[in-house]
Amino acid sequence: MAVKGSVKLLGFSVSPYVNRVQISLNLKSIDYEYLIEAFGTKSELLLKSNPVQKKVPVMIHDDKPIYESLIIVQYIDEQWTSGPTILPTDPYHRAIARFWAAYVDDKVFPSLVEYRKAAEEEKPAALERVKEGFALLEEAFVKSSKGKAYFGGENIGYLDIAFGSILGWVKAGEKMAGLKFLEESNTPSLVLWAENFLSHEAVKGVIPENDAIIAVAKMLDGSKN
Amino acid sequence: MAVKGSVKLLGFSVSPYVNRVQISLNLKSIDYEYLIEAFGTKSELLLKSNPVQKKVPVMIHDDKPIYESLIIVQYIDEQWTSGPTILPTDPYHRAIARFWAAYVDDKVFPSLVEYRKAAEEEKPAALERVKEGFALLEEAFVKSSKGKAYFGGENIGYLDIAFGSILGWVKAGEKMAGLKFLEESNTPSLVLWAENFLSHEAVKGVIPENDAIIAVAKMLDGSKN
Numbered sequence: 001m002a003v004k005g006s007v008k009l010l011g012f013s014v015s016p017y018v019n020r021v022q023i024s025l026n027l028k029s030i031d032y033e034y035l036i037e038a039f040g041t042k043s044e045l046l047l048k049s050n051p052v053q054k055k056v057p058v059m060i061h062d063d064k065p066i067y068e069s070l071i072i073v074q075y076i077d078e079q080w081t082s083g084p085t086i087l088p089t090d091p092y093h094r095a096i097a098r099f100w101a102a103y104v105d106d107k108v109f110p111s112l113v114e115y116r117k118a119a120e121e122e123k124p125a126a127l128e129r130v131k132e133g134f135a136l137l138e139e140a141f142v143k144s145s146k147g148k149a150y151f152g153g154e155n156i157g158y159l160d161i162a163f164g165s166i167l168g169w170v171k172a173g174e175k176m177a178g179l180k181f182l183e184e185s186n187t188p189s190l191v192l193w194a195e196n197f198l199s200h201e202a203v204k205g206v207i208p209e210n211d212a213i214i215a216v217a218k219m220l221d222g223s224k225n
Numbered sequence: 226m227a228v229k230g231s232v233k234l235l236g237f238s239v240s241p242y243v244n245r246v247q248i249s250l251n252l253k254s255i256d257y258e259y260l261i262e263a264f265g266t267k268s269e270l271l272l273k274s275n276p277v278q279k280k281v282p283v284m285i286h287d288d289k290p291i292y293e294s295l296i297i298v299q300y301i302d303e304q305w306t307s308g309p310t311i312l313p314t315d316p317y318h319r320a321i322a323r324f325w326a327a328y329v330d331d332k333v334f335p336s337l338v339e340y341r342k343a344a345e346e347e348k349p350a351a352l353e354r355v356k357e358g359f360a361l362l363e364e365a366f367v368k369s370s371k372g373k374a375y376f377g378g379e380n381i382g383y384l385d386i387a388f389g390s391i392l393g394w395v396k397a398g399e400k401m402a403g404l405k406f407l408e409e410s411n412t413p414s415l416v417l418w419a420e421n422f423l424s425h426e427a428v429k430g431v432i433p434e435n436d437a438i439i440a441v442a443k444m445l446d447g448s449k450n
Contacts, residue, residue: 052328052361061317064317066317066320066324067324068323068324068327071320071323071324071327072320074319074320074323075316075317075319075320078316078319079316079317091300091303091304092286092289092291092300092304094299094300094303095291095296095297095299095300096291098293098296098299099291099292099293099296102293102296103277136277
């Protein structure tokens with residue numbers, strides 16, 4: 001195990017943002033203490049460590065709090081330089097990975113939420129937007145992976161973690177909707193990538209099961225059943 | 226001048242996001258061709274280079290397009306390693322600079338827009354939100370700068386560029402509102418920092434004058450006078 005001071009992670013496991021940090025720590029074989037925040041409450045430690053946002057994930061490394069999932073992932077990569085690298089080494093490839101990671105957060109994940117909340121008559125248009133996002137990521141995958149299993153090539157990297165962390169929500173969303181967002185016909189490479197990602201050693205056990213996510217989605221949406 | 230392939234920048238100067246790239250290129254003494262997009266139109270080159278977002282800034286380095294202002298700034302820092310560094314070298318300081326840069330984009334700049342668009346009776350609450358953001362950045366400045374002129378210390382760095390790029394809009398907003406957003410009593414260090422930033426060699430001539438910004442703000446808001 002890579003040892004370099006004490007690491008604590010504040011979070012809860014249905015958060016894809018928290019999952020990103022867990023996967024990155026696993027990938028670098030970093031031991032950490034996982035402090036689970038009860039859903040819907042905010043611990044004193046959370047309020048003290050992240051007074052501006054009051055949000056998880058917070059990673060506390062040697063008493064220094066770091067926030068924002070993708071910033072934490074980059075911090076982990078920069079601080080623990082031994083082990084597999086997370087960001088690509090080439091500046092252009094880094095820029096591309098950062099661009100698509102931001103795209104996942106700004107467009108793709110919100111499109112899933114919008115689909116879930118859309119009224120029946122708005123569902124077809126909302127589904128189109130979800131599929132457009134995935135189609136663009138399929139193209140990005142083909143360009144980035146160059147025939148390898150991951151966006152990062154042989155091993156999972158920054159964009160794999162950023163995008164892969166929402167796969168639990170994609171699958172739970174598919175189950176709730178009774179249809180597929182990621183399907184062979186539209187995104188054949190991503191379907192295979194998702195399988196590879198979810199069975200990766202650093203990911204196994206991190207991404208929550210459908211039922212846990214569906215329960216939280218219903219709470220968030222204020223649905224009764 | 227640092228020479229490393231050809232650099233083109235697509236943008237227009239009232240965009241703080243474009244200004245970030247200009248300042249970073251100046252800081253690293255990188256020659257570039259500035260291709261000005263006419264406001265409200267999209268050139269063929271823009272549509273071809275950034276088909277996903279169709280937005281400026283786009284920086285084209287040796288025929289490879291890079292988008293998103295803060296991603297471009299990081300690319301410049303990583304690609305041209307000679308000259309002053311933009312990101313802090315310490316991973317923790319990098320994480321903090323990235324956090325506040327994102328805060329500027331997610332909270333501070335939107336709070337200025339909200340103030341401008343707020344109905345009269347909503348202005349006081351909107352002003353409070355603007356000032357809260359600046360007060361937090363004042364604290365961040367005191368911690369980061371350690372008595373030096375900039376967030377980055379002796380020279381301007383990532384957060385200086387991210388935050389400083391919106392100063393034109395802050396000042397134009399003050400002129401339109403007839404009041405001060407950044408004032409001695411609330412944010413004494415930021416007032417001084419803003420002066421230093423705007424008179425820095427890499428910044429001079431980049432941040433547009435009030436009148437140019439006010440004209441664009443009125444167009445954006447659909448105002449007639």
